[in-house]
Amino acid sequence: MNNIKLFWMLFVSIHLLYSQEKNSFKFHDDFELGDFNDGWRVKEITKNNGYKIDTISKSGRYEDNFLKTITRQTGEYGVAKRSEFSVKLYDSINDIKFLSFSFKIPNSLKYNDINLGRETMICQWHSKPAPGKDWKHYKKYIKYNRPNVALYLTTNNNQDYYLVLRYGNNGKPQFEYKDYRWSTIATKKIEKDKWYDMVFEIKWSFTNSGYIAAWVNNEPFTPFNGLHNKVYGPNMHNKSPAYFKFGQYRYWDDSNEHEIYFDELRIGDSFEEVSIYKNLPKMFQEMEKLNFIKNHK
Template sequence: MPKRSEYSVKLYDSINYIKFLSFSFKVPNNLKFDEENLGRETMICQWHSKPAPGKGWRAYKKYMKYNRPSVALYLTTNNNQDYYLLLRYGNNGKSQFEKKDYKWSTITVQKIEIDKWHDMMFEIKWSFTNAGYIAVWMNNEPFTPFNGMDNRAYGPNMHNESPAYFKFGQYRYWDDSNDQEVYFDELRVGNSFEEVSIYENLPKMFQEIKELYFIKNHK
């Protein structure tokens, strides 16, 4: 069985750009994992880096060996009854990478219903620093957790100056013998919530940020 069935979309989201993307997906109720693959993850979508400007894939593979995508959304189950969506974000931290201390982290894990359409919306700011962030909504509700100030997960998300490209569709372990399907619809890319939302009302925004007032205790 093939281990991947993906479509790629060339995006041109460079440093300090804020972009919005949405799509809908459905996991049919006949999707099952092998017993050996329970607890493993099937990729739903990802943003993946490319070679640095002026470099080719040979140099990329040499210096970014085993790199992971900057953003990845996965499906997983431990029992073929309860299914979960898992979001990872950041950089891979491999030893050859000059920003090796920047980690690729699990941001959130949420249970989903199978045989039901789920609407995903992403807001991403691309950066080499902690100015970068991702915010995600599922079914018009915040998917990324509240951090005490807003629902963004902050951190670097670029391996080099080349814009990441977007891929959606399954990418799974090669040794799962089951046929698996995931359905996609309503892919939208834009510069605002209005351009990518499929809802009449925009999603709930971040929880209101409270203004902080600092008292200067000096003369």
């Protein structure tokens, strides 16, 4: 009896330790050590596309190195062209995670006229098959096989570029607007040859308690709702944790070589852990000033 009791105590201890490690998954890579060196990434690069760690120009932060993703015309229309890198996160139901990265589009980026208005995905959180299931089952039973959350880059004239953030409701019956595949929750005009620092806060849920909040250059990106900038809605397909991918993904051909630069990937449990800024965003600072209400008697 004592041996059995000891076994179960050991089992529970190991299980709790593993769960704590999963829920506190943290990471920081500034790409200063050169090519990938720690094995957590999975490269998803289609033929003729690629990447390199480059030092052509300073990133403006820390050291010189950054990740350059490269996509070229390849294959037929409707076939994915990608140079992505995936991170196997451990965010499960009701988990809250913070993630940040910096990116820049160089002056050389240009789309063919026929592609103006089309979008290049530069990061996404994607669901996986349910526990015990495979991708064949996933594709059959997930009506809309799209990311849970995705950030896109687009232009209508090769001069004005925009970020588009979408929340992938994917026809979930729990969502109030269940017939909509996507909610476009934020857009922002950006410039070429300028670094932008993204921060995301996500709570994973099957219900409307799930949310996303995002910031660009330490300013709110998702809209202010009167209290904060969280956009609510279910964001999980099944119990399997989502995984994060960044880089380039598009399905259309273009005769131009497309490059997008990335730097300072961080994953943590708080805004302070992942932000490269010393001070909190202005909205957080203003909210702290408004806390006088709770002191009223």
